[in-house]
Amino acid sequence: MGLPFDISYVFSFVPKLASTLLLTLGIVAGSLLSGLLFGLIAALPRLYRIPVLQQASVAYASFFRGTPILIQLFLIYYGLPELLKMAHIDVTRTPVLVFVILTYGLHTGAFVSETIRGAVMAVDRGQVEAAYALGMTGPQAFLRIAAPQALAIAVPVLANQTLALLKDTSLAFTLGVMEMSGKAQSLARITQHFLEAYLALALLYLAVAFILEKLLLAAERRLLRHERPGEAAGRFRLRRGLTLRKLASGLQGGTPS
C-alpha cells in the first residue's frame, strides 16, 4: 500500500495539519474548562459528605474513569439524543463538536474531581478548625484556607491531566471531527503517503505537548510562588504515607493516553 517514502512530504504536511491545530486546542480548552467545572461540582458533595449526592458523585467518577474514552464518545453521541428525546428535547441539529467537548469534559471532570478531593483531604484538618475558631463561615474557610493550600497539591496533577487531554483529543476523529488526527488520516488517504502524514502528525503533537508542558510549568510556578519547594509534598507525607504514592500516580502520569 501507499507510495514510496519521500521525506519532503512530511514538511509539506506540517503546515496543512497546523491549520487544524486551532480546532484541537479549542477542544482541549473547552473540555478543560467544562472538566474543571464538572470536577468541582462532583468533588463538593464528597468533601462535605452530602447524602445521595455523594453516592452519585462516586458513581460518576467511577464510571468515567472505568470506561475507555472511545466508548464514552460513542455512548454520549448516540445515547444523549435518545435520552433527551424521551424528555421531548430535540438535539439532532446540535453540532458534533458539542458532544465531543461534553464527553471530554465529563471524562476530565471525573479525574479532576478525584484530584480535588485528594488535594483538599491532604490539607491538615487543623487548618480548617483554626479558621472556624477564628469565626470564619464554611465557604470562607474553604475559599480562604483550604482551597489555596489544596491548589498547591492539585496544580501539578491537573497540568498532567491537561497533557493527557491533548493526546486524548486525537480520538475525536471517530465522530468525524476534522481535528489534527482526522486531517492527517484524510491527507494520508488522498496522497497515499501514509507514513509521511503520520510522522508530521507525531511531530506536531510532540511540539504542542512540549510547549504546553512548558507553559503549564510556568503557570504552576506563578500559582505556587508562595509555597516553599517541596512543602506541599512534605505536608502530604506527614498525614499518611500511602496517599503520597497515590498522589505520585497522578504526578507521574501513570496512565497511557
Next chain:
Amino acid sequence: MKLDPSFIGEALLKLLEALPTTLAITAVSVGCGFLAGTAIALVRVYRVPVLHRLAAAWVTVIRGTPMLVHLLVIYAGLTLIVDTLTGRLGLGWNSARIPMIGFAYLSFSVTASAYCSEIIRSGLLAVDKGQREAAQSLGMTAMQTLRRIIFPQALAASVPNLTNFVIGMLHGSTLAFVVSVVDINAKAEIVASTNWKFFEAYLAAAILFWAMTILLERAGGAIERRINRYHKGGVA
C-alpha cells in the same frame, strides 16, 4: 427508535466473544511494556552512557504523542519497510501476511514501554539509598542487590501506579479497531450497526469495561494490602 433494555443483555453476550481479543492485547502490551520499561528504567537510573540519553528521548517522544499516532506510524511504517524489503529481495510475500493484531501488539507495547518505564523508575528512586549500600557492604554483587533488595521494594512501591497503568492499557486497547482488529469496541460497533441499536450496544460495552476496571482495581488493592503486611515499619 426506542430504548430497548433487553437488547443490552443480548449485546453483552455478543460482546463477550470479543473479550479474549481485548484481554490478549492488554496482556501482551502490559507484559512486553513491563519488560522493556524495566530495561529503560534501569538504563536511566544507572545512567548507562549514551543509552540513558536515548532512553530519555524515547520516553519523551512516546509520552508526548497520542497512542493512536503510535499505532498509525507503526502500521504505515512497518508495512512500508516490509514491502520495500521483500520487494527488493524478491521473497514473494508482502506485509499483508502479517496478522493485523501483530501491529496492535507491537504498537501498544511501544506505548506501554515508555509509560511503564516511568512508573518503575519512580519506584526504583523511591528505594532508600542505604538499602543498596547495606546490600553491597554485605558482599552482594550488583545483580544480587538488584534482584533481592532493590526490585522487591521498588515494585511494592509501584503497585498503585502499575494498577492504573494496566487499566490504562485495557482502555487503550479499544484503539485496535484502527487496524481492523475486532476487540470489544469494534464488536460493539458491529452489533450496533447490524441491529441499529447504537446506544444499547455501547452501553453494554461500557458496562463490560467498567466491570473489568473495577475487578482490576480490586486486584490491585488486594496485592497492595498483601505487600504492605510486611511493610509496616517500627519494631513490633
